[in-house]
Amino acid sequence: MRIDIFSFFVLIFISSVDTIDDECYLTVPEIGKRYGYESEVHLVRTKDEYILELHRFPCRNSGIEIQMYFKYSTSSSEKCDKTSKRPIVFMQHGLLADGFSWIPNLANESAGFVFADAGFDVWISNSRGTPASQKHIGYGPENQKFWNFTWQQMSEFDLTASIEYVLGQTKQEFVYYLGHSQGTMMMFARLAEDREFSRKIRHFHALAPVATVSHIGGLFGLFGKQFLTYAEVILGRLPYSPLSIPRTVQKVISYMCSKFLMQNICTLDIGFIDGSEKMFNQSRVGVYLCHTPAATSVKDLQHWIQLVGSQKVAKFDYGVNGNMVEYGQPTPPVYDLTQIDTPTYLYWSRDDILADTQDIRDSILSKMNKTIAASIELPHYSHMDFVFGIKAAIDLYPGIIKTIQDDYDKHRISRMHKLRQFS
Template identity: 30%
Template sequence: MMTSQVLVTLLLALLSHGTRAGFLDLPSDPLETIKSTIDSAKTGAEGIIGTVPELITDSLGNVLDINNVPVVARVPTPDLIAQNGYPVESHYVTTDDGYILNIHRIPKSKNGVSNGKVVYIQHGLMCSSVDFVLFGPKHGLAYLLSDAGYDVWLGNVRGNTYSRNHTRFSADDEEFWQFSWHEIGKYDIPAIIDYVLLKTQKEQLFHIGHSQGTTTFYVMLSEKPKYNDKVEAHISLAPIAFMGHLFSPLIRFVALGTEPLSQLLNMMGEYEFLPNSSFFTFLKEATCFRGIGKVLCKNALFAIAGFSPNQLNVSNVPVVVANYPAGASTRQIVHYGQEVKSKKFRMFDYGIYNVDHYTNGPPDYDLTRIETDMYLLYSSNDWLAAKVDVEHFYDQLLHSKVKYNIPIDTWNHLDYLFGNDAPKVVYKKVLEILSKYN
């Protein structure tokens, strides 16, 4: 199997081509570039990459203290919730295709308030339930919803830190990773909704999604429109459906190279994207947890999601980085790459194998099937959920819909989770929307 060391080296090499006029220039032959990069990485993997941790430790041992990590960074979601004084439960949901999902619940407010309503929050790509509790009761959306009296459920989809089990496969098996966000929307989200409604004895719930957590919701309603009746209202934070105007130069470059990269990674048996190996963990700790490294990692996040210097405290960078990536399949990345190139919101393109799945190539998702009340919260500086793409998606919706542009010019994709002003700018708005239904 291709090691994490080689994968990291490959990505670093691919991203070293630089930028010009805000967009990355592709090599004349991306496939050959990727092949040669992998060959070089493989050749030196054992002799060079394998010694990187030792080299870093020897040369920077007096500067870096990789054990000086905030305790919160290593605490599982249920333990973190309990430490903050909230009741917490852990539940397991089995999907129709065999994935076992570990989801978390704050069943009631610690202040005794209850309004009898249920809220299910779904994380984004390479993320987990910890997104909504990471920075404590005054900042975490899950806590604020619980304080307002909601029964809060936090989803975790297949392949992430909490959902790496299957009725037949191991996470080490190729078959385990043969999914994109299409399968998450088709199987995981409906299974979680059914489970939550069964446990709470409710007929409807509220659904809140961030990033991929919005994509999978749209997929579910397109594929299984009966779930419109099970969701009272949906709130999208940084909605992602159409991606033709994605601005992030880094992600755009990766997206345009996903097809050949995926083929090569599959040939080498690497089906999980950026697996959290001991080497990768060491790399994060050695570069992002101390001094100037925290600033560099903060800027790296900005290069992906959009620059928003006043929203993410440098002191919080180690906490964020320690929890990411939380797990995803290579096919999820490829599917998003296809969205960028095609400028369409459609099913996975299997290339020459499309004939095994479709009659006339990958079909577009039928957005006319979405009938749930929809609230889209977006921003002008989001480099992943571009304003023009969000508004195009909004125009495709035929039923009850509201869009809200975050009134901060620099608000980016990650600020919905980690922004200093998220509680007063975003979460306050979320609570206002939900209160209309109480």
């Protein structure tokens, strides 16, 4: 019997599929449970009828004794009291990612787990279009209407609904927001437009912050503006479509990249797009690629390409006629970052070729000088190292944890003092 080469490799993959790391098949809450964390799945309905999944780690690791280096950690024997008041940290992922980007490594190396172990109430977002949030009241992801969105709608609808839901569930007044890449753009846009919403964000911690992207490097920088023009034309022919890799193909890639000889090649391939990742756990590259890239809309990527050309922090450009219909003006509105008054902490690196330092200076520092609480450079971090890098748990997360806990303690003391005055 004759077997073609493709079938041969498929048979090899199927016979070897049990060698793929178990985490390839697990959701964020299931991975948390594997490491001993209690978790919750919450469904949030947005104003435009999307159904989003939020994943919550309300308490620290409850099953395994782990020595933490933060003075704010609770003891492993302490009972998990989900109703106790503690700082809420809301984590928002970036482009072509989902909630997994906050728990990609071992428990003591992943932001979601590290912040939970420090005693915080951790809520992890999954934006519309990601595997966990492919739900809508009127139609499903098989309908083109489902994919008619960009980060603009994620900012306006997803963030608003999610933050309101979290505060309603916890009976608290505010959250501490931790965003990466596109997750920072979403918050910049929301804070610039909605003063009422901004009062619910105590701190904005922006990892690899992105606003304008006119100095972007990587794949875009390598091929230049001509590549962007071609890409926009191609994407324009795929209106309202998902941008994703078939799950089976992703599993094959994950399996191949989990092999020792392929790990460096696979990380080199990732670096071709967004820089040379120096801090990945090479043994987990297969797990990374099993969950990343996550799905988004073609229109979302098209929006980013528009921003490279416009050099502005603007809404989606539908053309003159389309803009008149959508916005009542010939050009898309520009987000005014000077309106932001939420204390903002920037964490950036000169080696990050997507969140370029020149763009950070031009569009963020120059516009938000009065509200930038700190601007911290991380040496030799590439774009994904802020969430996937194993060193982040040593030289990035502890500082953020201390800043948040100190502020929360001051807030509680001030609140108690005011209550005594009126009692």
